Amino acid sequence: MKPGRAVVVLALAQGAATVAHAGAGGTEFQTVYDQISGWTNGVLGKTLAISSLLVGLGIGVIKQSVMAAVVGVSMALVAGFGPGAIDGVITVGHSIVVPI
Structure with a gap:
């Protein structure tokens, strides 16, 4: 393996370990999450x-194009259903009791 690739592999491994540990905790952001979710x-x-x-x-109506209306409807759907979908996807996983 070339030295440059070894450095990239080590950096990715370190990043993966940091990401795995980042899922445990985060209670200091709970008030911000509650405010934005509200x-x-x-x-x-x-x-x-x-x-x-x-x-x-x-x-x-002004542009006589249906695409602007589709974008407006899409934004309304995302604004209406997006927070609940994101919350459902993130909270479905099992919590990590012991950090890795």
């Missing part, structure tokens, strides 16, 4: 979803 699941998230839908529909 915004996206609350009135602010609904307001942004409806606003993006209306802006997309308005631009679609």
Whole structure:
């Protein structure tokens, strides 16, 4: 193996070990997570979803193109369902009791 490749392999191995350890803990960010999650699941998230839908529909009418309306609908769907989907995907995994 060439010396340059060995350095890359070692760097990737070190990065993988750091990532595996990063999943344990993080309680110091819980208040930030709760605040942002409350915004996206609350009135602010609904307001942004409806606003993006209306802006997309308005631009679609002005440009006489359905693509702007599709982007507006897509943004509204992501704003509405995205936080719950992300939370579901991340919390499905088993928690690491003992850090690696």
